Amino acid sequence: MATQPQHILLVEDEPGTLNTTAMLLEMSGFRVSKAPNGRRGLDMLLSERPDLLVTDYMMPHMDGLQLIAAVRAEPTLEGLPILLMSAALPAEAARQQVADGFISKPFDYDEFERRVRALLGG
């Protein structure tokens, strides 16, 4: 029986980055869901239960840090690994280590995929 591909929720407000990163992840064998902001991302997290959350920081409606805070406060999402990505280094986020990993945009895709696989335990 074939194994299910690991499921990633990608939350990013820039359509170019969202679609390109999703396409590359799919080409690497992952199943990807996409959300354009933190609010939609949280809804999808609760309904889809992905294996990994990859989220941008600066987004409308609910930013990346707010999304991560909501995830950490939600018992049903306990243990969900989170990779935070941003064009700006979120100093406070880095200090507080709110996410399990951080990658600066623009990123090298191979490096990004390594981080993704590491967080998925692969």
Place this chain on the structure above:
Amino acid sequence: MAPDGAGARITTGVPGLDTVLNGGLLPGGVYIVQGSPGAGKTILANQICFHRVHRGEKVLYVTLLAESHSRLMQHLSRMSFYDADCIPSSVFYLSGYDDLENEGLEGILRLINRESQKRGASLIVIDGVFVLEETVHSEREFRKFVNYLSTLAALLKATILMLTNSKRTQASPEYTMVDGWFELATSTEGYRSRRHVQVHKFRGSGFIAGLHNTEISNDGMRVLPRLEMTEGIGADEAELGRRTTSGLEQLDGLLGGGVPVGSTTLVLGPTGIGKTSLGLHFISRSSDEAPGLIFGFYETQRRLEMRAKSIGIDLAGLTQQGRVEVLWQPPTEHVLDALGYRLLEAVRRSGAKRVFVDGIGGIEQSAAYPQRIPSFLAALTKELRDEGVTSMYSAEVPQVLGHQSDLSFGRISAVAENIVLLRYVELDSRLRRLISLLKVRESDFDAAIREFEITDQGVRVGQVFRHAEGLLTGHAHRQPPADV
């Protein structure tokens, strides 16, 4: 919103732009910044953003393009005004693409309202307004959006910049609705390309109309308001009557005791005759109390020092002592106003009281519109006078030999208060150098024509030519001494 002092202007932090805008933007205003791709809209807007942030404000930057913020920040990171530490705490970039796609213009208004309140933003930038225009179904819908945006700006007490590359005219309906309309553009003449900005509309304030050159460097955008519109108001009348040395005692004698303080002296002559040597004598009298500045186009500091040394002037020593600064303008394309501001800034920085502009032609050649030169130079010389500067300009005339009526004194002569004419004359099969005065401000002067020489001890002005005539034709002949 942090006040900017009198009149509660929102300073932009873009050098020169606030001068054009009589102090800056007005709070709560909606402004369109229009320009083709590459015109500098994004740089301008971000420069304003970081300036406001450093005044303690928060900024919301909404993009409607598919362009990535990371690429935007990569480009901005080369700019000196960019401060990564302010992102995202004070400058918050987000994409409105999804809201526009799903909820249209109302979605964008809701997004701006909610996010600007959440972030406490007093400046909002909407980058890519042409995407909104493409989304709407009618002009009426877009006008409605601009109207709502104006209301929102007033409610939020925020200033809004709308960046667009669509070509709008004054007949465009939204032109009447926004508070200001600024156009960034590039014009090409021959091989030369120039950037400029024009304020078409600025509600509630005066502004300096017309085109103003702009420059973009790693420091961001700089607007160069047309010098003649901003500088040179009023002369320092208190200086009238005082004299200072020209650097040559013999020339001081001809001038009636030196050049008037604060005056402008034009040294005219053909190539190689000694205009720069005269200027070096003038500048050699700089001191700690009255420093000098050489603003030149053709010779580097090193070459000028060597030339000065050859006539017994220790320019290198003067520069080392800080009494003289040499500001060489490399032989590249210049922007007229940029040269003017560079000169004035150097004067203000160093406190120079003697300025020698070696090669006024360098300034004239930088003018895209030569008809501006007389008013530009009038403003420049007046501003230098206001700074207490006594200035000397060298200007080359093409004629090596020839009648005086053939001479073109150039556009500078109108603003020169003293004119020194250097000529060659052929006499006894030998070229001789002549010096004469054509004009001296508020003074009688010795109009006699004298020979001068350039020696290793400097310029030596000799006696009046008494036994020759036809000197100014360039071909003199001996005249026998008159019987007594």
